[in-house]
Amino acid sequence: MKKGIWFFSIVLCTYLLLSQTNGQTLEQSHQIGKIEGNAGDVLEDGPVGRLKVFVYELPSKYNEDLVEKDPRCLNHMFAAEIFMHRFLLSSPVRTLDPEKADWFYVPVYSTCDLTKSGLPLPFRSPQMVRSAIKRIASNWPYWNRTEGADHFFVVPHDFGACFHYQEEIAIKRGIMPLLQRATLIQTFGQKNHVCLKEGSIVITPYASPQRMQAHLLPPYIPRTIFVYFRGLLHDGINDPEGCHYARGARASLWLNFKNNPLFDISTYHPTTYYEDMQRAVFCLCPLGWAPWSPRLVEAVIFGCIPVIISDDIVLPFADAIPWEDIAVFVAENDIPKLDTILTSMPTEVILRKQKLLANPLTKQAVTFSEPAQPGDAFHQILNGLARKLPHDGSIYLKPGENILNWTAGPDGDLNPW
Ligand SMILES: *[C@@H]1O[C@H](CO)[C@@H](O)[C@H](O)[C@H]1NC(C)=O
């Protein structure tokens, strides 16, 4: 454990001096060079002129009324559904002529039904989405033409359009039947999972840019914390036995590292949370109920190398952001070795990741900026939609042809909204 102590003192005193010899392998350097070049180009892609979006006009009970009733929806990690709508209303890709549209957007805020304590309940989302689809399908001809294959929805909840926060139930429910041809824009991303279908666009969770901005420290503040984490380690309310939450990953972090001086981990959420991330080298981003959390965005903004512990995660905007170079990936089963994995990482590699994280394009790409900025998360979503064009001719149904089943799904989901 000599190495750990040695590393700790370096981190404490100076902030990763450059004098260490280069332990980077040829393969790593090749990969970094390659991805950086490509990612830069993709990150700068502009969507304007590459797609036209028609925004359906729905009664405000599907969207703005919900925000008025509970403005907390504007600040939680699912707020992308609201800001994407507002962004599109004044975006140059918007068309008022549906005949000219490549994409149709249905502005339903499916994740703005909050409990007293601010947790979103997705239980009525299927009814609400179904009601909205019924409405657009009867008032416009475009839904029936493709049964939604040229439509998109923002479904930012934990398991997207499976609409449940517990994974087993989400899996059992599957993607809501009426959304099975639409393009889903969702934070949930995991390989080979029924709640992520091919063609979905995985986005970053929402973290308030103003709030993060307000906590920015000068960039020369030394990173004196080696590993940082604040958040739930057990969910005693929803998972008293502790076998479901985070598939045991967070419990294992606590068990293994609670007394390790390199690890600053706790459930206690300090007011200096954002400042602390700027003083840390590594920020743990373990799965919770879902594979992702806003920590990923916060870590990028604050230049803290995200340590992603979430097997098979599909990362947001993965075709634009070079996650492999920015972050560290640790398998859930390797949590007990996390200290060794991180302390044996060559300084060169750490500095390289920090440099990539400092790239304003990277930060922009994970942010739902206000006002919107070129290359930000809104633009990455549009880029994702543009890359799916032109639509395959096979999406258009023959007159009278039906693929989706309006009465499929759990009985409760069919109740009127
Ligand atoms: C679209 O299909 C639905 C269900 O088959 C039908 O009720 C509706 O009238 C159709 N809409 C239009 C505009 O024809």
Ligand SMILES: *[C@@H]1O[C@H](CO)[C@@H](O)[C@H](O)[C@H]1NC(C)=O
């Ligand atoms: C639609 O789904 C319902 C409920 O699962 C089922 O009873 C019905 O037979 C299905 N209809 C068609 C045409 O497949």
